[in-house]
Amino acid sequence: MAVLATLAAALAGLLLLLVLVPAATAQLVPFLWDDLVAFGTMVRSALRCRRRLSRRPAVTLLDVFQLHARRRPHQPLLRFQDEIYTYEDMDQRSNRAAWALSRHLGLESGRTVAVFLPNEPTYVWTWLALAKLGCPMACLNCNVRGRALRHALEAAQATLVLASPELREAVEEVLPDLERDGVRVFYLSSASPTPGVEALLPTIEAAPDEPLPARHRASVTANSKAMYIYTSGTTGLPKAAVITELKMMMVASLGWMCGLRPDDVVYTTLPLYHSAGLLVGVGGCLEVGATCVLRAKFSASQFWADCRRYNVSVIQYVGELMRYLCNTPKRADDREHGVRMALGNGMRAEVWKEFLRRFGPVAVWEFYGATEGNAGFINYTGKVGAVGRANTFIKLFAPFELIRYNVEEDEPVRDERGLCIPVKAGETGLLVVKITKNTPFHGYAGDSQKTEKKILRDVLAKGDVFFNSGDLLMMDHKKFIYFQDRVGDTFRWKGENVATTEVEATLALVSFIQEVNVYGVAVPGCEGRCGMAAVRLKDGATFDGDKLYTFTRDTLPAYAAPQFIRIQDALEITGTFKQCKSNLVKEGFDPSVIRDRLFFRDNARKSYVPLTPDTFAAIQDMKLSL
Template identity: 70%
Template sequence: MLGVLVAAVAGLLLLLLLHGRWFPFLWADLGAFVALDEVYTFSDMERRSNRAARAFALRLGLQPGQTVAVFLPNVPAYVWTWLALAKLGCAMACLNCNVRGRALLHARSAARADIVLSCSELQAAVEEVLPDLKQEGVRVFYLNSTSPTPGVEALLPAIEAASDEPMPQYHTNTTTASKAIYIYTSGTTGLPKAAVVTEMKVMMVANLARICGLRENDIVYTTLPLYHSAGLLIGVGGCLEVGATCVLRAKFSASQFWDDCRRYNVTVIQYVGELMRYLCNSPRRANDREHGVRLAIGNGLRATVWKEFLQRFGPISISEFYGATEGNAGFINYTGKIGAVGRVNVFLKAFASFELIKYNVEEDEPVRNEHGFCIRVRPGETGLLVIKITKSTPFHGYAGDSQKTEKKILRDVFVKGDAFFNSGDLLMMDQEKFLYFQDRVGDTFRWKGENVATTEVEATLAMVDFIQEVNVYGVPVPGCEGKCGMAAVRLKPGQSFDGESLYTFTRDTLPIYAAPRFVRIQNVLEITGTFKQCKGNLVKEGFDPNIITDPLFFRDEKKKSYVPMNPNIYANILDGSLNL
């Protein structure tokens, strides 16, 4: 019975019976001088998604259980496409609109999607991979009225001509465990991983906003990308779940953020840590506190920025949460304790059995005792967060990559045969049982609100013709959240470093946040006895030209090149006058 009730995303989002309450969804694509707003009621989205579902079924031949890749920026079409696919019982693979080339092809392949829905705004990216997609039998369509790309059909005329009557029940075989969405994690670098999000998880994540305090009469402002679970499931999904209004912006703008909030009478904002830091670093205005925002929902907010944000913009309630898209449990800071991501209590422990265990960062593995079992840390100590995999807290892993799925599972943690999800995050619990995020471990670091997998960036940089070996790592930068990307490289014999060529290559193959900001040339890259690259000393030395004797280069966006690092550049980075 439960499987019937939640047969598809529509079973969650459209159980609301989308009747026409005014102004529930607004897309704000704001330029410097011109505002282009599109307003949709719930009933508008209902009718639009009905038309799209019928067109997808008739023109594309979609069947329940099929996967469709959606390659779109933040536009209203993303929302009604999501709902339309849900009504057909089809899973949606949310391709990051920043990925290009090999990474884009891999992301499509991982989800086994044989149809890609995009738009003419991403024409160049589509045309770059179109021959490969066609060779693999993948069909590509634009959700536009016309198509500038030969071989890519424009679907909007068929959608607009279709009936907006409610769809028949296509998804009778869908259950809570069925695959609903694929979200790509540590993603957007060389080889994105397609995290499996089930129907049950869609419902749970969409309900998070309600738990954080979202109400029906709220107006939520989100600038987060819809290819991420925060923007799509918590932001838009949360609004649909409670019946609140969503104001969706195409891209984040620190200078226009509060003007937007005033213009649209926003009461709730979504954030990631870097977004809040950008707001705090923006020029002060006399009207900084003149807004109606009462609640902020997000994650990754460090205590220092948290305090500064409240002092500058007023007493806004902060609902900080912790969770990974592929994770099997998470936390919510329901008390508002500054800096915390949650608090341990008996109810949380009963739902999800999690532990913080000792972790050797240098060896990149848990510490085990003489019996081979992991060791719990004491309050005040930092440990790796692991969450037991059970029937109520399952781990569904990554589509098309069993090795990476298995890599995220720790086995024989406390007893033989047990299995825990390895979060890859270091947390600390204090004496009052508040939990605090400390850092990421292993081959991943966080920058600009995105997780960057060093091994994937290394694989991309290894394709540069003058690079023999590469070791990518994150280095802390004063005043910035997370860690900034840096690469130590060994050049091929007889080759020289070409800063302009490397800049062009990284611009074309990596998102801006994944491209290393610093490059260090070494004669030999240090490795362990088991041939693992050593990062510890490199991280400690950072990018200080006063310490490092190796040739050191900085990614200069104005000169479009990696230029030699010097004390002046270093000083400007430290004092914040040079923005990374």
């Protein structure tokens, strides 16, 4: 904190000088003023978060919420369909839930509780209730099933699951295993459709709404585990990223840094099991005292109608969401809304431009960051297509570098000294962020091996330690930074990370598949990469498109099921038995180039059908939507 205070004092002096000579400064060093203001905002935010949590007792995001509840009890915190929940409502509901969990279930401070819920108000007051008990929350992805669900619980050491009856099938599939392992499951509903699973809502509604004793949270500090958010392995074995109280508060401050105000109404359709929806969206509202409009699922056709209905002023997005909006039929009232700001990540430049042309001058705040990462970027200048700037001042606080990366070998390029090589302006490089006291990396719960894989040593000097983002970025000559692609076995499709190794493990269970290699291919007009699988059939077996479609529908989230299948006689591997993906990625899915049989996932026919030249042309011309 002393370093931040020193930087803040130096910044104040420099700002005064720049105020006296603004014109000369703008000519000599473009964007210097923007960089300084952004750095000043970041320092203020970091200092505020650290000061709050350094107090005894610590002032957490929950305490900030409770302050708003006392000052403005009737201010709406959450709107969901026709329901309105004020700050006072949420405070009292979470009190009842906390009392019920404590008295009825014997829940004690420090125990991890898994939440398996869709987007609904219950999610928010359950989060607050667990925080009041000092219990970390494991945010289970609603798409996980079977082995992946059990692994997620084991990673976070959760012995209690609070679920929704909407996810009954997923719960019942693993219930015998959970009971054997001593994991208790309860539905947060009035009635239970599953024998042996109690419905907890009647007990919660009968509990008192008075505040809980402070002793439940007496040991909470900045480094206490607040929650676990699962990343990358949503198609198979998830990784539980550790979110501390300090990190949670700093992520929730992102909206404030971008100009979020108490009178704003924030609209989010993003899933609450992700950090963007829960921490940036709802958490951002808790931080400043704003209102969040929550929708169960994204709907392109209802998006702007909702914005008008709820008087929305700020929207959250991922790149695919914006593309879907731009692809809807044009309407005369496209610009009739009160949205002043869009906050999100992953928007391509062409979609960005089209969005502004069609829907008006909305201030777009694109940001970059990983759930488990130790730093990120904010595009505070509005530069179309960029995720931020290589701000010299911020780099002093959070040192990062773009280094050369060998995509074929899937590893950084090193010089004769064994050190990594920074790329030049205009070149693509792997983003790495130095691990320091100011930028710690907390890793993944219950998986030290995967934590170690995200750590890169001897980067710029012997003995230094950096966080490996796994992302390729590019910095131009004006120091603007652009996201390029992901490295390794993960690609992004429909706003979700898809781990190819986990999809491969799932497809390997199909009776007629001997070997499988999953990768992402570029599709015109689509964000990220679309899933494709190169498959070798078992000897004497035939490809069954109907069976594979049914299997992938039942075992994989929709975004993880491969859109294209390529049948090969043999799969290419390296000398170290690693599957080769680069040539497959380059060749894509053009039936006029590829001699192997190609199949396309046809949702209308509920089968994988032969990919014809006409179908390929329709996809290339963006007439056939994926």
